[in-house]
Amino acid sequence: MALATIGLLCILSSFFVNQVSRNQTNDAEIIDIAARQRLLTVQMVQYLEDIRDGRSINPNGRATSYLLQRARADWLIAHRQLQQLAQTQNLSELNAVVNETGTIFGALDQIARRAIASESISEAAYGEARLIQKEYLNKQTQVIRYLLGLHETKISRLNQIQTFCSLLIVLVVIAEGVWVFRPLVRGLQDKFDRESDQREELEAIRRELGDQNQSLHHKQRELSHALRRAEDMSKLSRYAAARFEELFAGLPIAAFTFDESGDVFEWNREAETLFGIKAPQVVGRNLTEFRVLPNAGTQYLEIVKRVFSGEHIYDLEQSIRRSDNQIRTAVCNAFPLTDPDGNITGGVCSLQDVTEARKEALRIQESESLFRVSTESLQSGIVFMDRHLKITQCNPRGAEILGVPLDHIVGESMNHQLVDCICEDGSPLVPESGPLLVAFRTRRPVQDFIYGIRRDDGRITWISVNASPVQLPGASEPIGAVASFTDITNIRIQQRRLLDEMQKTNEQSLVLEVQKMELEAANARLEDLATTDGLTGLKNHRSFQEFLEREFALAARNNRRLSIILLDVDHFKQFNDDFGHQAGDKVLKGVADALLAVARTSDFVGRYGGEEFVIVLPETDTEGAMEAAERFRKIIEDQKWPYRTVTASFGVSTLSPMIDDKAELVALADAALYTAKRLGRNQCFHASELRQTA
Incomplete structure (x- = not known):
């Protein structure tokens, strides 16, 4: 009986050990998959950064878009494996967190797919990907912490089972003294040793995940710094754009x-x-x-x-x-x-x-022409230098301009300072920078090189030099260089004077432009006062006549439709007598505002005189005019008036072949208005019905 009991206990302990061992293996696999997902996510963002920076091929020769697609696929496979393991072990909390990480990854996956399709990514999309990565890593950290806690619980349970089984076996062996159980005990001890090795491996995985977690935290801090730098750069970019607009305008x-x-x-x-x-x-x-x-x-x-x-x-x-x-x-x-x-x-x-510059150039040419005509003997100076940098020729005019005797020039080396030369900014001009040596050394022409010659009396003579290398056809080296130069001292003085005159002219033009703008604004204000009714703000009778004149001519010439409406506020005189003229003025202003609220943008609304108003309706036939008049009548009647209800009577006329001029069109509308008042007021009447009424 004791032996049977011992055997049963050994079998049960072996079963529990196997179950816990299998769960430990599954836990290690889940942790490994989660860690692989973290690594794949970091790699995907790195590939997106490579695409953004134009690195389409990685150092190993693989296309970045291909590596990004492969990382996507590996992540999705790992995600499905993680879901299956969570469902198999009935880990509902883990399954919920895994689904949340899948949702977060979906946003990153959309950005990755667009980047793969276009092989490019914008700075905004890349920034969004970095933010998604940060959110994903935070959520994935929860998954790993949950798995590590679950793993520690199972290890603790396994240790308890192993301790219990070991004590049980020792007690049974001591009690019975049966040596036949040695192989079974040795087998259990071997299994316990293997489980111990697995625990050590899982502990190593845990330490590795801890190191990875620290590395990810470090990367998250780097990402935060990068986002702050990106925000600062965005602010600088907006400031630079504003500064560019200011600079462009100025x-x-x-x-x-x-x-x-x-x-x-x-x-x-x-x-x-x-x-x-x-x-x-x-x-x-x-x-x-x-x-x-x-x-x-x-x-x-x-x-x-x-x-x-x-x-x-x-x-x-x-x-x-x-x-x-x-x-x-x-x-x-x-x-x-x-x-x-x-x-x-x-x-x-x-x-x-360059209008003034062209005029200035023309004046300079005229001055030069007059100067040449008045001084026929005036010619440009000519200097020739050989390949040994010695002056071989110089004309008399050149010697005169330089202020050096001719026999002191010919045979002199160009490296020797013949005269005291200065640049336009006043700095000394060394011989090596002179136009003749520069043209010879660079084998390129030097044009319009200007420098000054300081005389013994302090005066400066400004000359303009054109120098060119002299090279025989087919030769590889120049045989020398030639320079022509003229005295432009007077021209520079004239240019300075012309610039002063141009500045004065521009200042006067600016003053005239300001005065012109002020005059135009004043004329516009006067025109507005002359065409607007002071009480209602509507156009006055004069504006109405001018507008009708234009529209009538246009409609008659092009066979277009045209209608006008005359309206009169009913019992207005009685209203003034009952409530005073100030109340009457408010009624007129209220009627004007109501008409403007209903009128089209193409319609003309004006005050005809007294309590009468006029509306011109371009491109409107009889039916449309009557509908418009009814809208105007209705809005006046429906207004909330302070003393009593205000109504108006409307007379309408429409242009027809029987009407010869605008005065007749107005007269017909006036007659229709009179009929509307005679028939009881607060109604609309068209002039085409006058004969029937009569």
Whole structure:
């Protein structure tokens, strides 16, 4: 009996040990899958960063988009395995958290799929992916902590079972002294040893997961710092954009930006000055709509086409007729605007007003021509230098300009300072930087090189030098260099004076422009006062006559429909007698507001005189006019008046071939109004029914 009991206990203890061992194996597998998911998530965000930065091929030669797709697939497989293990072991809490991580990963998966399809990702999408990663890692940490806690519980249970079985076996062996159970005990001890090894392996996995968790926390801190830096960069970017708009508006030259269709979307202050058109009149409209542009803007559309083909346009001369009919000459430069990916998103065009510069150049040419005519002996200076850097020739005029005797020049080395030379900024000009040596050394022409010669008396003679290397056909090295130079001291003085005059002219033009704007604003205010009724704010009788004159002529010429409505406030005189003229004025203002609330934007609403109002209805026939009159009548009647109900009578007339002029149209409406009042007031009557009523 004792032996049977011992055997049964051994079998039961072996069964429990096997069950716990199997659960431990499953726990280790779940932890391994969860850790693999964390690693795959971090890898996916890293691949998205590579795609954002243009690293389409990784160092191992694999396509980044392929690696991203593979990481997605591995994660989804691991997720399904994790769900199956959670359901198999009836771990409802783990299953709920796993489903939550799947939902979070779904948002990251959508970003990854779009990046794989387009092989690109925006900065905003990448930032969103980093935030999703952070949320996912936090949730995954809960999964791992839950598994580690569950694992520790099972290990504790396994230790209790092992302790119980060991004590039980020892007691049985001592009690019975039966040695036949040695193999069974040894087998159980071997199983316990294996379980101990598994516990050590699980403990190693736990330590590894702890290290990974610390690494992920470190990466999360780095991500937080990166997000803060990105937010700071975003603020700096918005500030830079605002500063760019300010700088663009304040550029010293005219400039505007445009899209591919030629629509203008930026127009700076200098462009307003050059073209004589304010920015609100230009922005959002097409270049072809402005007559001030060359060839009604078609030439600018050609510039738009060239810019959007990637071309840079330089020094294209344009003739501009301003809005005040002034003709201005400008030099145009245009180039495309691109996004970070190199796509052309727009274009910018700058125009430098060279009208005065052209005039100045013409005046300078005239001065030079007069100077040459008056001094026939005046010629440019000529100096020739050989390959040994010695001056071999110099004409008398050159010696005169340099202020050095001719025999002191010929044979002299260019490395020797013949005269005291200074640059335009006043700094010394060393011989090595002179135009003749530069042209010889670089084998390229040097044009319009200007420097000054300081005389013994302190005067400075400014000269302009053009130098070129002298090279025989087929030779690889120049045999020397030649320079021509002229005295431009007087020209520089004239240029300085002309610039001063231009500045004064511009200041006077600015004052005149301000005065002109003030005068236009005053005229607009006077015009508004002359055409508006002071009490109701509606257009007055004069405005009505002018509007009807235009609409009547247009309708008669083009066979269009036209109707007018005359209305009179019922018993208005009695209302004034009963409640006073101030109350009557409020009634007139209320009627005006009611009419404006119902009228169309194309309708004319005005005060005809006294308590009478007039409404002109373009493109409206008899039926439409009567419907409109009824709407006006109804809104007046339904108003909440302070003293008593206010109503009005309406007379309507419509243009027909029998009506010859606008006065007849008004007279018919007046007659219809009289009939409406005679028939009981607060009603609408059309002039076409006058004969039937009569």
